[in-house]
Amino acid sequence: MKVIYADYWGSYISVVAASIHLGILEEYDEEKIRSxxxxxxxxxxxxxxxxxxxxxxxxRRIYILGVKKSGRIAERALNGISKIFGLGKNDVDFVDLYIYENVFTKMGGFLSQKLCFKSAGEKLVLIGIKKNFNKLKNLVHKMKEKPLR
Known part of the structure; x- marks a missing residue:
C-alpha cells in the first residue's frame, strides 16, 4: 500500500501532511515544520x-508529489498506471491537498520558488499552513485510520 500526498509544489503542504501521518508533527509548530x-x-x-x-x-510507503493544479489529472494517470501493471485500484491512495492551499500558501510558494525570496515566501506559506492545520490534520488522521486493503 502506498499513500501519495500531493500539493502544488510538493514541498509545503504535502510535507506537512506526510509528517502528520508519520507522527512527526502533532500540532502546529513553526520551528519543527521548518526543520x-x-x-x-x-x-x-x-x-x-x-x-x-x-x-x-x-x-505503508508515504510519498510526496508536486502537481501544480493538476492533482486530478495526476490521480487519473496513477490509477491508469496501477491498472496497466496489475497493482489494483486499492494499492495507492492519492490525496490531493490543493483544497488546503490559500492565498498565503500560494503567494508564499510563488515568492519562495519563483522569485527566490525564500525567507519571506516561507513565512507566508507557514501562515497559510497554520490557518488550515487542523483541517489538514483531520484529513490525514482519516487517511491513517483507513484499513489496509
Whole structure:
C-alpha cells in the first residue's frame, strides 16, 4: 500500500501532511515544520516526481508529489498506471491537498520558488499552513485510520 500526498509544489503542504501521518508533527509548530526534511526544498524541476518520504507503522510507503493544479489529472494517470501493471485500484491512495492551499500558501510558494525570496515566501506559506492545520490534520488522521486493503 502506498499513500501519495500531493500539493502544488510538493514541498509545503504535502510535507506537512506526510509528517502528520508519520507522527512527526502533532500540532502546529513553526520551528519543527521548518526543520522537516523536504520542507521548501522541491522546486519547479521536481514537479511530477514521486518522492519517497518514509514508511509508516503499518508499512505503508508515504510519498510526496508536486502537481501544480493538476492533482486530478495526476490521480487519473496513477490509477491508469496501477491498472496497466496489475497493482489494483486499492494499492495507492492519492490525496490531493490543493483544497488546503490559500492565498498565503500560494503567494508564499510563488515568492519562495519563483522569485527566490525564500525567507519571506516561507513565512507566508507557514501562515497559510497554520490557518488550515487542523483541517489538514483531520484529513490525514482519516487517511491513517483507513484499513489496509
Amino acid at each position: 522537516i526534511k523536504g520542507f521548501g526544498e522541491n522546486n519547479f524541476s521536481k514537479l511530477g516526481e514521486l518522492i519517497f518520504f518514509a514508511e509508516d507503522q503499518k508499512r
